[in-house]
Amino acid sequence: MAHIDQQPGVATDKGYPLVVCQYSISGHPVRTEHWQLLVMLSAQAAHIHELRGNWDSFQYVHELLQSPNWMQSRTLCGGCLVGYVPRDQLANLQDILGNVVVVKHDKSFDCQTWLVLGLRALKEKGIVFRDFSEQKLRKELEEEKERDQLGHDLVYDRIFRGAV
Numbered sequence: 001m002a003h004i005d006q007q008p009g010v011a012t013d014k015g016y017p018l019v020v021c022q023y024s025i026s027g028h029p030v031r032t033e034h035w036q037l038l039v040m041l042s043a044q045a046a047h048i049h050e051l052r053g054n055w056d057s058f059q060y061v062h063e064l065l066q067s068p069n070w071m072q073s074r075t076l077c078g079g080c081l082v083g084y085v086p087r088d089q090l091a092n093l094q095d096i097l098g099n100v101v102v103v104k105h106d107k108s109f110d111c112q113t114w115l116v117l118g119l120r121a122l123k124e125k126g127i128v129f130r131d132f133s134e135q136k137l138r139k140e141l142e143e144e145k146e147r148d149q150l151g152h153d154l155v156y157d158r159i160f161r162g163a164v
Contacts, residue, residue, distance in 0.1 A: 010040050010041070010042060010043075010159055010160060011041070011087065012084065014084035014086070015084035015085045015086040015087055015089070015090075016039050016040055016041060016084060016085045016087070016090065017039070017040040017081055017084060017159050018037065018038070018039055018040075018081070018082050018083040018084060018085050018122075018127065018128065019037075019038045019039075019040060019079040019080065019081055019082065019155055019156070019159075020035055020036075020037060020038075020079055020080045020082055020115065020119075020137060020141065021035065021036050021037075021038050021076060021078075021079040022034070022035055022076075022077055022078060022079060022141050022144070022145065023035075023036075023075040023076055023077065024075045024077050033077070033112075033141070033145075034050075034111055035050070035111050035112050035115045036048055036049065036050035036111070036115070037049040037050065037097070037115060037118060037119075038079070039085050039090065039093065040156070040159060043160060044066060044067065045064065045065065045066045046064075046065050047062065047063075047064055047065075047090070047093070048061075048062070048063050048064075048065050049061075049062050049093065049094070049097050049118070050111060050115075051102065051110070051111040051114040051115070052111075055104065055105060055106065055107055055109070055110070056104055056105055057104070058102050058103070058104055058109075058110075058114070059102065060097060060098055060100065060102060060114075062093075062094045062097070062098075077144070077145045077148040077149075078141065078144030078145055078147060078148045078154040078155060079141070079144060079154065079155045079156065080137055080140040080141050080144060080155060081155055081159065082119060082128050082129060082132055082137065083122065083123075083127050083128040083129050083132070084127070085127055086127070089125070089127060092125075093122075093127075096118075096121050096122060096125060097118045097121070097122075099121070100114060100117050100118045100121055101114075101117065102114060116134050116137070119132060119137075
């Protein structure tokens, strides 16, 4: 596999695309999607930031995913571009998100709650779009899920085409 720096990337002069990904889930008492934050480096590599576990064992996880088909998960149902990570801020993302509170033993707290808190922290650093709101995010993710069900281009396709 080619080194990340040798792969065709998706970085712009603004930085790497920052996307909230949603995956269909079942068995959760309230939610029907798991959310994770993705920094798109290329079609073959991405930094993933997410909350994993259950209400009594949640923990923040960062991982570098290098796979030629990271977008091929059958449960992936789109995402939403929420900002750009400047190249010189990439290493700081883990520190910023690592400081976002993780609440255990509270059934009203989950990956979506944590991710919204994380986006607010990143917004304070100028990484997330200024007009970001939880309401706009939820609306766009619903529309993206519908695009997925209809077989239309998803945010990743639009980013790779340069259409966002």
